Amino acid sequence: MVDVDPVRAVQDLRSVVLAADRGEVSPDRLLAALASLRSLREKLAGWEPQLIAAARSEGTSWAALAPALGVASRQAAERRFLRLRPSATGEPTGEARVEAERGRRAGDRAVAEWARRNAAVLRQLAGQVTALEDLDGEARAYADRLGAALGKDDVTSLLPPLTAVRGHLERDHTGLAGRLGTIENDADLVRRDATGHRRDRTS
Known part of the structure; x- marks a missing residue:
């Protein structure tokens, strides 16, 4: 133009x-x-x-x-x-952007509810990560973010740093990394299910 x-x-x-x-x-x-x-x-x-x-x-x-x-x-x-x-994600029409945004929000709400139901597990894992003494660089930065998030009421704030730190633990802390991977997969499944259910209702 x-x-x-x-x-x-x-x-x-x-x-x-x-x-x-x-x-x-x-x-x-x-x-x-x-x-x-x-x-x-x-x-x-x-x-x-x-x-x-x-x-x-x-x-x-x-x-x-x-x-x-x-x-x-x-x-x-x-x-x-x-x-x-x-659009930041490539939807070709305004209506598609509306539906994509609503789907994203439905997924966010579902993951937040899932996180609240599993708050004890998430906080336990975050505590285990922050207690590790052999972390450095990016891993330590993510652990510090987890420590700060543990002081908040919103348990969903634990999810991004838990996901981000997992790759740094796979060599020396494989068991903990595996548990974090399971948590990440479960959250992704909850999000996909919520988005899929919304798409089914509107189609």
Whole structure:
């Protein structure tokens, strides 16, 4: 898309519209104005998801955004944003982006619930990793992250560092690495099941 100055484009388009009302505009100028209008529309459309994302990052709720976006509910506001936002994972349409995001959230919720049910096991494994004295470099950094996560109520914060540290334990702590691998596989299965069940319900 050719870059366009929105202020100047609006002024030029306005002059063409006025000339058209007087019958004083050529077909070529009208065609050029229509092309400019299309570029302007695309430019403005690209601003909307940026502004929504900025508002959300500043703490604006979806409910507060809804009237500004001309929709009736917080769900509709979020759906509009997901449709407009460029895809980071390759979905070809806005509707596909909506479904992909909802599937991801369903997976996150399922994994969080699974983690809460298995909190004792996860905390035990994290404690075993942090107690290891022969870790260095990246492994020690992940162990430190686990130590910090153990002090939080949210047990799901243990999952990323547990997954990341596993590869560093496979040589000298194979048993512990194997248990971490089982945990990772179980969490992945829970996520896939939740995503698959949602896809089945919406298909």
